[in-house]
Each structure stands twice: as structure tokens, then as C-alpha cells.
Amino acid sequence: MSITKNAVTPSQKMAGGIAVPRMLQISALFVLFLASIPLGYLLLRAIASGFAAASAVLLREKTVSTLITTVGLAILVALFSAMIGISSAWLIQRTNLPSPGLFLVLGTLALAVPSYVSTYAWIALIPSFAGFAAAVFILSLTTAPYVLLAALASLRRIDATQEESARASGLTASQVARRVIWPQSRPAIFASLLLVMLYVLSDFGAVSLLRVDTFTRVVHTMYKATFDRSAAAVVALILVLLAAILIYVEYKARGSAVAAKSGLGSIRSATRIDLGFKKYLAASYLLIIAIASLGVPIYVLITRFVSVAAEINVSNLVSATIATVSAALSGALLAMLFAIPLGILAARYSGRLSRYAEFGILLTHALPGVVIGLALVALGSRLGFLYQSLPLLAFSYAVLFLAKAVGSIRTSIARVPRVYDDISRSLGNNNWQTIRKITIPIAAPGVITGFLLVLLTAMKELPATLMLRPTGFDTLAIEIWTQTSISQYGQAAPYALILVLVAATPTYLLSRPDRAQSSESRENMTL
Amino acid sequence: MTSLRIDGLTVTYANRPVLNELNLHIPSGAFATVLGPSGCGKTTLLRAIAGFISPFSGTIRFGDQLVSVSSIVVPPERRKVGYVAQEGALFPHLTVAQNIAFGVSSKGDKQEIVDELLVLIGLSKLANRLPNELSGGQQTRVALARALAPEPKVMLLDEPFSALDAALRDDLRAEVSSLLKLRDTTTLMVTHDREEALVVADLVALMRHGQIVQTGSPVEVYHQPVSPEVAISTGDVLLLDSQKDDLGKINSILTPQLLNKEIIAGKLVIRPEEIRINSDGLGVKATVIDLDYYGHDAVVHLDAGGSKINVRISGDLKFKVGDQVGLEHIGPIRWFPN
Numbered sequence: 001m002s003i004t005k006n007a008v009t010p011s012q013k014m015a016g017g018i019a020v021p022r023m024l025q026i027s028a029l030f031v032l033f034l035a036s037i038p039l040g041y042l043l044l045r046a047i048a049s050g051f052a053a054a055s056a057v058l059l060r061e062k063t064v065s066t067l068i069t070t071v072g073l074a075i076l077v078a079l080f081s082a083m084i085g086i087s088s089a090w091l092i093q094r095t096n097l098p099s100p101g102l103f104l105v106l107g108t109l110a111l112a113v114p115s116y117v118s119t120y121a122w123i124a125l126i127p128s129f130a131g132f133a134a135a136v137f138i139l140s141l142t143t144a145p146y147v148l149l150a151a152l153a154s155l156r157r158i159d160a161t162q163e164e165s166a167r168a169s170g171l172t173a174s175q176v177a178r179r180v181i182w183p184q185s186r187p188a189i190f191a192s193l194l195l196v197m198l199y200v201l202s203d204f205g206a207v208s209l210l211r212v213d214t215f216t217r218v219v220h221t222m223y224k225a226t227f228d229r230s231a232a233a234v235v236a237l238i239l240v241l242l243a244a245i246l247i248y249v250e251y252k253a254r255g256s257a258v259a260a261k262s263g264l265g266s267i268r269s270a271t272r273i274d275l276g277f278k279k280y281l282a283a284s285y286l287l288i289i290a291i292a293s294l295g296v297p298i299y300v301l302i303t304r305f306v307s308v309a310a311e312i313n314v315s316n317l318v319s320a321t322i323a324t325v326s327a328a329l330s331g332a333l334l335a336m337l338f339a340i341p342l343g344i345l346a347a348r349y350s351g352r353l354s355r356y357a358e359f360g361i362l363l364t365h366a367l368p369g370v371v372i373g374l375a376l377v378a379l380g381s382r383l384g385f386l387y388q389s390l391p392l393l394a395f396s397y398a399v400l401f402l403a404k405a406v407g408s409i410r411t412s413i414a415r416v417p418r419v420y421d422d423i424s425r426s427l428g429n430n431n432w433q434t435i436r437k438i439t440i441p442i443a444a445p446g447v448i449t450g451f452l453l454v455l456l457t458a459m460k461e462l463p464a465t466l467m468l469r470p471t472g473f474d475t476l477a478i479e480i481w482t483q484t485s486i487s488q489y490g491q492a493a494p495y496a497l498i499l500v501l502v503a504a505t506p507t508y509l510l511s512r513p514d515r516a517q518s519s520e521s522r523e524n525m526t527l
Numbered sequence: 528m529t530s531l532r533i534d535g536l537t538v539t540y541a542n543r544p545v546l547n548e549l550n551l552h553i554p555s556g557a558f559a560t561v562l563g564p565s566g567c568g569k570t571t572l573l574r575a576i577a578g579f580i581s582p583f584s585g586t587i588r589f590g591d592q593l594v595s596v597s598s599i600v601v602p603p604e605r606r607k608v609g610y611v612a613q614e615g616a617l618f619p620h621l622t623v624a625q626n627i628a629f630g631v632s633s634k635g636d637k638q639e640i641v642d643e644l645l646v647l648i649g650l651s652k653l654a655n656r657l658p659n660e661l662s663g664g665q666q667t668r669v670a671l672a673r674a675l676a677p678e679p680k681v682m683l684l685d686e687p688f689s690a691l692d693a694a695l696r697d698d699l700r701a702e703v704s705s706l707l708k709l710r711d712t713t714t715l716m717v718t719h720d721r722e723e724a725l726v727v728a729d730l731v732a733l734m735r736h737g738q739i740v741q742t743g744s745p746v747e748v749y750h751q752p753v754s755p756e757v758a759i760s761t762g763d764v765l766l767l768d769s770q771k772d773d774l775g776k777i778n779s780i781l782t783p784q785l786l787n788k789e790i791i792a793g794k795l796v797i798r799p800e801e802i803r804i805n806s807d808g809l810g811v812k813a814t815v816i817d818l819d820y821y822g823h824d825a826v827v828h829l830d831a832g833g834s835k836i837n838v839r840i841s842g843d844l845k846f847k848v849g850d851q852v853g854l855e856h857i858g859p860i861r862w863f864p865n
Contacts, residue, residue, distance in 0.1 A: 419616045422579045425603035426610040427630025428677060433604075437629075441620045 020349050027341040028353065032360045034338065035399050038367060038375035039240065042233045045378065049230035057234040062218070067238070070214040073135055073207075074197040080140035081196045084289060085147025086189065091282050092148075093155045096272045098279060103286045104152070105508065108145045110293040112504035114460045115142045116205025117496045120480060121297035123209060124304060124489035135212045139203060141293040143196040150192035154185035160270040173273075194250035201243050202368035204463035205477075209484055215239040216370040216463065223467065229378045236371045243366035251362060301500065304493035312494050316479075320495060324475040327390065327465065328458035331397025335405040335458075336451050338398050343409025348418065365403040372396050373467030380468070388470045396464045401454045408450020412443040456503055529590040529680035529713050530555040531576070536585035538568075538575050538737075545571045547737040549585070553730060556711040558704055562724035562760060563734030569717035572734070573683045576715065577610050578603035589680050609674030609682040609712070614690045615666040617658035623669050624654040630677040644672040647706065664695045671703055675710070682707060684716035688723065700727055721761050725749060733757050749798075755863050758796045765802075765836060769795040771862060780834045781811055781856045793864040799826065799839035801858025806845065810853035815846050829854065 020028075046054055057063060088107050092100045119138050122129045158181060166176045204216040211217075215235060222232040275282055342357050376396050380387040398405075416439050424434040462477045469478065476495045483492035531553040538546040545568045553559045563569050574580045576587060578594065578601060587595040594601040617626050624641050631637045645651040648668040658666060667687055674682060687703070688696045704727035707714045718724050724731055725745040732742045741753045752758035755766055769779035771793055772786035779795045781802065803810075804827060813831035825844050829836045831854060838854070846852065 415619075417616070419612045420618060422574070422577065422603070423610055423612060423616055423673075424618075424629070425579070426577050426606070426608050426679075426683075427673070428604045428607075428632060429630075430602065430604050438618060442618070 020345065020351065020353055024341055024344060025353060028345050028357055031338045031341055032357060034395075035360060035364050035402055037379070038372045038396075038399055039363065041375045041379050042236055042240070042371065045230050045233035046237055049234065053230065054234050057231045058238070062213075063235065063238070066213055066215055066218050066235075069132070069212065070201065070239075070242070073132065073139070073212065073214060074200040076136045077139040077143060077200045078193045078196050080136065081143045081147050082189065082193055084140060084144040085192070086151050088144070088148050088286060088289065089151035089155055091286060093152055094270065094273055095275050095282060096279055097275070097282050097286070103283075103290070106290040106294060107148050107286070109504060109507055110141060110290075111145045112507040113142070113294065113297050113500055114205065114462070114477070114503070115139060115203055116209060116462055116477070116481060116484075117301075117500060118142060118293065118297045119206040119209045120484040120489065120492055120496060121300035123484065124300050124492075125296060127487075130210045130212075132212055135207055135210045137292075138206050138210070139200055141289070142206070143199050144289070144293070146192045146195055146199075147189060150188045151185060154188040155181070158184055158270070163270050191250055194246050198243055198246045198250070198366075201239060201246065202370075204368070204370050205481065209481075215242070216368055219370050219374055220463065220467070223374055223377070229374070232374055233378075236374050239368060240366055240371055243368060244363065247362050247366045297496075297500070300489075301493050301497045304490045305497055308490040308493060316474075317494055317498070320474050320476050320479050321498060323473050324459050324477070324499075327393055327469070327473070327475060328397065328455050328461075330390065330394035331458045332401070332405075332451055332455040334394050334398035335401045335454050336409070336447065338402055339405035339409045342402075342406045344413055346406065346410040347413035361403050361406050364399055367399065369396075369400055369461060369463035369465075370467075372400055373464040376464075377467045388468065390470060390473070393465065393468045393470070393473075396468050397458045397461060400461065400464060401457060404457065405450060405454050408453065409443075409447060412446030412450070413439070415446065416442045460499065460503055530588075531681050531713055531715065532586075532588040533572075533576070534586045534588075536572075536575060536587065537583045538571055538580060539583045540571075544583075545737055546575065546582070549738055551732055551739050551742065553713055553715060555590070555713055556708075557729045558708055558714045558727060559716070559730040559732060560724040560728040561715060561717040561732045561734050561739075562721060563717075563719065564760070565719055567734050568737040569719075569734055570685055571737075573610070573685050573715065573717055576681065577608045577683055578606050607677065607680045609677070609679035611667075611670045611674050611682075611684045611687045613686050614663070615658075615670035615687070617661075617666055617669055617673070619658055622655050622657055623650060623661070626658070626669055627672045627676050629673060632677070640676055644676055648672045663691050664699055667691065667699060671706075675706075675712070679712065682712045682714040684714065686718050687716070689718075689720070696723075703727075725761065731761075733760055735760075750859070752796065752861065755794050755796050758861070763799050763837070763839070765795075765797040765799060767795040767797065767834070769793055769862065771864070777860060777862055780831055781836070781854060782860075783811065791864050793862055796861040796863065797856065797858060799837050801856065802836070802838045803855045803857050804829075804838055804840065804846065805853040805855060806850070808851060808853040810855035813852055813854050815848050815850040815852060817848060818844065818846065820844060 049057075088103070091097050092104050092107070097103065115138060118141065122134070122138065162180055163176050166180045167173075171179065201214075202216065203214075204220065207214045208217045208220065215238060219232055219236045219239065222235060223229070226232075342361060345354050345357050373396060376392055377387075380389070380392050386392045420438050420442070421434055424438045425431075429437060459475075460477060462481060465475055465477055466481065469475070474482070476499045479495040480492045480499065483489070483495070531551070533549060533551040536546050536549040537544055549568075549572065551561075551572075561569050561572065571580070575582050575595070581600045582595055584597060585595075586593060589606065593599075594606050618629065621629065624645070627641045627644050628637050631640055641654075642651070645654055648671065650665060650668060650672075653661065653665065658669070661669065667690075670687070684703075688700055691699065700723060704714075716727070725748075728745055730742060731745050731748045732739045733748060734740070735756065741748055741757050743751070748757070749761045752761065755764070758764045767779045767781060769777050769782070769792075770786060770790045771777050772791075773789040774787050776784050776786055777795060778784045778786050781797070782795070811831050813829040813836065815827055816830050817828035819826040819828070821842070823842050825840055825842055827838045827840060827846055829838060829852070836854065
């Protein structure tokens with residue numbers, strides 16, 4: 001007689017303290033171990049270099065100036081991104097701006113243009129385009145959609161009756177904005193700004209092409225120029241520390257942002273403010289932003305594409321696309337595979353292991369592509385057969401996008417409450433039959449969407465690909481990067497065009513105003 | 528035909544007993560209800576019977592078959608239990624017909640079984656709808672049909688009507704209980720609604736702190752409670768401070784008597800409908816201080832020498848605030864020492 005000892009709670013109400021099945025425990029721990037390899041290796045390298053050597057690296061003038069550049073860039077970008085994002089959201093949601101739906105799509109579509117593609121476009125247009133100010137410009141435009149989406153979501157959440165009550169009790173419109181709307185939008189906007197700063201910390205393509213020495217560029221240069229990987233590891237760890245601080249603050253802020261979400265029933269939106277003839281001024285403002293973030297890249301891509309159309313090397317284009325898809329596909333599959341035990345753990349169990357897993361996932365989220373690239377290239381060179389291999393590249397993607405993959409699995413599994421399992425069991429199905437007939441069919445759509453988002457993000461990945469790709473393995477991102485670095489702007493255009501087209505599809509689908517998408521799926525698109 | 532017998536069942540959660548040496552016997556084909564406040568372990572009891580959790584000790588028998596004894600626990604898929612959860616918990620990706628067919632293993636008469644059940648629950652026209660297109664009452668009906676389809680030996684209902692509005696709840700409850708009695712399915716329904724527990728049951732089990740404190744017919748548990756606490760759980764009561772002497776005479780505000788010596792203090796348990804109000808002032812003197820009028824009946828709040836007494840009368844309201852009346856106890860004497 002085969003006996004299954006079921007480890008489930010006496011009641012849903014008594015969540016917590018449920019025994020996690022052994023298989024799940026083991027696979028979750030195994031994934032956490034794998035995901036901790038890059039950071040662990042860097043720490044070991046840094047420790048091995050000794051305290052004196054590490055502190056020498058830390059106190060170098062270059063390190064200090066890099067820190068100032070990186071932090072300064074992050075703060076300035078957050079500032080401008082907030083200005084653009086909040087003002088656009090307000091104009092789109094709260095005024096009689098002409099065709100707000102179009103401006104929303106234009107505002108979010110900028111997400112589809114990787115920062116290195118828009119940088120390339122601006123350089124192709126203005127060859128002298130470089131430096132700190134240029135980086136602020138590009139990264140502000142690239143990241144403004146995150147703030148726009150966050151501000152828009154929180155504006156939509158605020159019920160009109162709140163504003164009407166405030167007006168009725170004698171507040172002016174601007175007092176309402178300051179005392180009613182802003183306090184409620186602040187947590188969400190604050191969280192989005194932390195994500196923006198995290199983006200700036202991790203960005204490699206734009207700052208490198210613009211020759212701005214932030215930590216990502218410095219780490220990459222140190223890796224290229226010297227074989228002193230220990231020093232590079234120390235610098236990379238500073239970057240991780242900065243990112244970890246942001247992640248931690250964002251994590252805390254997100255908790256309070258969720259708590260601030262209140263109110264039941266349907267929300268009535270506020271009446272739009274009549275801007276009078278100024279609405280054309282507002283439209284022009286949004287149009288200028290759209291031209292800078294979308295218009296210029298698309299114009300440059302198309303004109304350059306046309307100018308080189310005759311001499312396009314189709315076979316190169318095809319092989320680059322195949323390389324991109326194969327690397328991204330294996331990376332995304334691996335990421336989802338890794339995410340399965342962690343996602344189930346997060347959705348179904350609370351307890352010590354779940355908390356460790358959440359902490360581990362947050363930590364991987366704090367690892368920029370450059371850092372993972374550095375760690376794995378150093379490790380791979382010791383392992384020989386893995387050095388510059390496709391599996392190692394896929395592994396780097398899996399670690400890089402683990403947080404995103406776990407997020408999608410967790411939300412999907414959360415759609416299958418435990419009571420469905422119980423009922424399926426009582427109707428004569430064993431554990432595996434239940435997973436096949438209930439869990440998988442209900443969770444699959446969310447998992448597939450998550451997989452596609454990871455896949456598309458992986459296709460745009462640059463720094464880790466640059467450091468870990470097999471020799472001659474040129475993806476679309478690599479081609480754009482290489483051609484732009486040697487000022488072959490025309491040659492880069494076809495690759496960039498394909499990349500933008502591929503990336504634009506899901507962005508467009510998620511930005512459509514008629515789609516009631518959760519902020520989580522939007523969040524999943526970020527970085 | 529299967530009886531359900533539970534002996535000494537203990538279920539622990541984080542080393543704390545949720546069910547504590549619980550005993551319960553439900554004869555074959557009976558409709559039993561378990562009534563208890565939330566947190567007393569009702570749902571845990573159902574989950575242990577269904578096999579979703581492993582008990583710490585004790586036995587569960589379906590007829591002659593032992594399904595749970597010490598560490599040997601038959602998994603839920605081999606117990607043949609029907610389980611209807613709160614709010615139905617229909618599988619959202621399957622249609623009404625697919626939900627009902629879910630537990631039917633025989634391929635041949637699957638369609639026949641589903642059709643028959645659809646007729647029984649009156650939803651034949653909605654066979655191809657998805658659960659999110661159904662009302663709450665329809666979802667509960669489908670959940671019941673789904674549980675009935677594999678012809679379970681024991682049916683377990685976990686507050687299946689709690690999410691429905693009052694009028695629908697009464698109708699559906701009657702419908703469901705007659706359906707289950709028709710099929711002679713041994714049924715255990717847990718609820719915290721005392722009227723619900725009494726109205727459909729052949730057998731009522733009263734649960735407190737992880738134990739069954741009394742079982743009996745609805746009339747028995749309502750009229751012969753084993754403790755004041757049990758009396759409260761099945762309906763409104765008046766608990767009157769009273770004294771009993773060595774001859775068994777009981778003195779209280781409603782039963783004033785001169786007592787002999789060796790007096791024991793205790794409580795007299797009286798239902799609000801067991802007191803007659805005499806407008807001619809016969810009996811214990813009292814003043815009407817408030818009235819709650821419900822239409823079909825009414826509750827009269829009285830003051831009898833400083834004690835607050837509530838009396839339930841029929842809807843024909845003959846009193847007004849300030850009336851001087853007499854009170855007379857007309858029910859059985861239920862006395863419990865403190």
C-alpha cells in the first residue's frame with residue numbers, strides 16, 4: 001500500500017509553517033546555490049586579493065571619481081525622468097490634451113528602444129554627441145516611461161470623490177494636487193525612481209558609447225585592459241553594493257506602496273482639466289519628447305537602413321538574428337526552469353526557506369550584466385570547457401533575469417489556490433494528475449507571457465553577451481555595438497531595426513490603454 | 528451506504544492541537560452538521576476526513592474501511608469523498624460540464640452522468656459556460672454536482688452557502704439537503720450559522736476547542752444542551768443567576784422560591800420563547816423597556832426587579848414601552864452549577 005503523507009495546512013487561514021516538500025526544498029536550494037555563484041565568486045576573488053590590495057583599489061582616485069560620476073548620473077537621470085514622467089502622466093490622464101491614447105503609446109513605446117540603440121542613433125545624427133550631459137539626456141528619455149507608467153497607475157487609482165470632497169471643503173485645485181494626489185502617488189513614483197536609478201547603475205551600452213566612466217564601463221575596461229581581475233572584482237562589488245542599496249529601499253518602498261492602495265469597488269476617474277488653447281502647447285511638449293526618444297532613433301534607423309540597403313549582408317543579418325534568438329531562447333528557458341521551484345515556494349509557502357529565497361532573488365536582481373559577465377568570464381576561464389560557451393552565456397541570462405522569471409511564475413501559481421488541489425485530489429486524481437490537469441493549465445498562460453518577456457529582454461542584453469559569447473557568435477546587440485564603436489553607423493542600422501521591431505511588439509501590447517494589465521506585468525518589462 | 532466514524536482524532540498544528548481527541552459517529556445516509564464558532568477546528572476536521580492533512584493520532588473509518596490510523600493515511604484520491612469548499616472553488620479553466628465530469632473515471636457513461644446532474648441542479652442550459660459567467664448560487668450548485676458525480680461515499684460541505692445572500696441561501700440549502708438525502712449520501716456539513724445547522728440536519732454535532740461537546744437531533748441539542756455554552760451556540764438564551772438547595776428546589780428571578788439549606792449557586796438556562804408575558808400582571812412583576820419588531824416575531828425587553836429579561840413573542844405585538852406585566856416561566860428547567 002503506497003501512502004502519501006501530504007504536507008498541507010490544516011486550513012488556509014493558518015498559512016505559514018507548512019512543510020515544504022523535500023523535492024521542492026532541494027531544487028530551490030540548488031537554484032539558489034547556482035544563482036549565488038557569480039556574486040560568490042567575485043567575493044572570493046576580492047577576499048583573495050587581500051585587504052591591502054582591496055583598499056588600495058577602493059581608495060584610488062579613479063574609483064572615487066567613478067563613484068561620483070555614477071551616483072551623479074543616477075540622481076540627475078532620476079530627476080529629469082521624474083519631471084518628464086510625472087508631467088506626461090498628468091497631461092495624459094488629467095487634462096483635455098488631444099488624443100491622450102496616442103501620447104500614452106508613444107510615451108511607453110520608448111521602452112522598446114534599448115539605450116544603446118538610441119545612443120547610436122543620436123551619435124549617427126550628431127557625431128560629437130558624447131559625455132556626461134549626453135548620457136543624462138539619453139538615459140532620462142529611456143527611463144521616463146517607467147515613471148510615466150507608475151504615475152499614471154497611481155493617478156487612476158485615486159477616486160474622484162476624494163478630490164471632490166477636498167474641493168468641497170474649500171481647497172483650491174493646486175492644494176488638492178499637493179495635499180491629496182501627491183501624497184497618494186508618492187510611494188509608487190518613488191519606487192519607480194529607484195528602478196530608474198537601478199537602470200542607470202546597470203546600463204552599459206549608452207555610457208560606453210558616450211564614453212562616460214561609470215562603474216559598468218570601468219569594470220569592462222579593467223576586464224579588457226588588464227588581467228588584474230581581482231581589482232575589477234573589487235570595483236564590481238562597489239557597483240553591486242550600490243545596486244543592493246537601491247533594491248533594498250525599493251523593496252521596502254514597494255511594501256508601503258501596496259499598503260497605500262485602498263478603496264473597494266470601481267473607481268470613478270476625475271474630470272479632466274480644460275487647458276484651453278494651452279492644450280496645443282502641452283501636445284507639442286509631449287511631441288518633442290516623443291521625437292527625441294522615438295522619432296530620432298526611428299528616423300536614423302530608417303534613413304541609414306535605406307542608404308545601406310544595397311550593401312546589406314543578408315547572411316550576416318540572418319546569422320545574427322539566429323544567434324540572438326538561440327542565446328536568448330536557451331537563456332530564457334533556463335531562467336524559467338530555475339524559477340519554477342523558487343516561484344512555487346514564493347506563491348505557496350511562507351517560512352524560513354521562502355524568506356531566504358526572496359532575499360537571494362533580490363540579490364541577483366542587484367547584479368548588473370557587466371558584473372555577472374565579469375564573474376562568469378573569470379570563472380569560465382578556469383573551467384576551460386565552459387569558457388566562452390553558449391551554455392555559460394545562457395546561464396548568465398538565467399541569473400540576470402531570474403527575478404523577472406520568478407515573478408511571473410509566482411503570480412501564475414498564485415492563480416491556483418491550494419483548494420483546487422484538494423478538490424482535484426478528492427475527485428480521484430493523484431498529485432501528478434492534479435499538476436497536469438489543474439496547475440499547469442491554469443498557470444500556463446502567465447508562465448508563457450513571463451517566458452516571452454524574459455526572452456525579449458534577453459535578446460536586448462549587451463554587456464554579459466559581450467563578455468561571455470563564444471568567438472564569432474555575433475548577436476544583433478553585438479553587431480550594433482561593434483559597428484557603432486567603429487563609427488560604421490549605416491552598417492548598424494539593419495540590426496538595430498530588427499531589434500527594435502522585435503522589442504516593440506510586447507511593449508505596444510502592454511501599453512494599450514484598453515488592456516487592464518497589472519502593474520506587475522509592466523514591471524516585468526523593466527530593465 | 529457508508530457510515531462515518533471518528534475516534535480520538537488529534538490534529539496538531541505547530542505542536543498545538545487543533546483537534547483534540549475528537550469523537551464523532553455519523554450513521555449511514557445521515558445528514559450531519561457540525562456547528563461551532565470560527566477557529567474551533569471545523570474546517571480542519573473536514574480536511575482530515577478528506578485526507579488533505581495527516582492526523583497526529585486517532586482513527587477515521589468509512590463504514591468498515593479504515594482510512595486513517597496513526598501514520599497510515601489513505602490519500603484523498605482513494606477515499607471517495609466529495610468535497611464542496613466555501614464559494615465553490617470551481618476550476619476556472621473548465622466549463623460547467625467539464626467541471627462536473629472532472630472526477631468521473633468511466634469513459635462510457637460520463638456524458639450520461641453529467642447530463643443527469645445538470646438536470647438535477649437545473650443548469651442544463653449552462654453546460655458550456657465558464658465559472659466566471661455564473662452567479663454565486665449557480666457556482667455552488669455546480670460545485671455540488673462536481674462532488675456528487677463520482678458517487679462519493681461521504682460528502683463534505685465546508686460552509687458552502689456562506690457567500691450567498693439570505694433568500695438564495697435558504698432555497699439552495701433546502702434543495703441541496705433534499706438532493707443528498709435522496710441519494711442517501713452520508714453528509715457532513717460544517718457551519719457557524721446556528722439556524723443553518725439545525726434546519727437541514729438529522730444530526731447536529733456541536734464543536735468547541737477541537738472537540739465535539741454534544742451530538743444529537745436538532746431538537747435534542749436545542750432543548751437539552753449539556754452546558755450553558757452549548758445552549759448559547761444553538762440559539763438565544765437567558766442565563767439567570769439562580770440557587771439550588773439540597774431538595775432540588777431552584778430559586779431565580781423567574782422562579783422565586785424559598786430554599787432549604789445547603790445552597791449551590793448556578794445558572795438557569797431559558798430560551799426567550801419559554802416565558803409567557805401576562806398582561807394581567809400574573810407572575811413575576813416586570814416593566815416593558817424596549818421592543819424589537821421583526822414582523823414574523825418580536826423580542827420584548829423587560830426589567831424584572833433590576834434583571835434584564837428578553838422574551839420572544841409572535842409578531843402580534845400587544846405591548847408598548849412602559850407596560851407593567853407579569854412573567855411566567857413555561858419551559859423545562861435546565862440548571863447548571865457554576
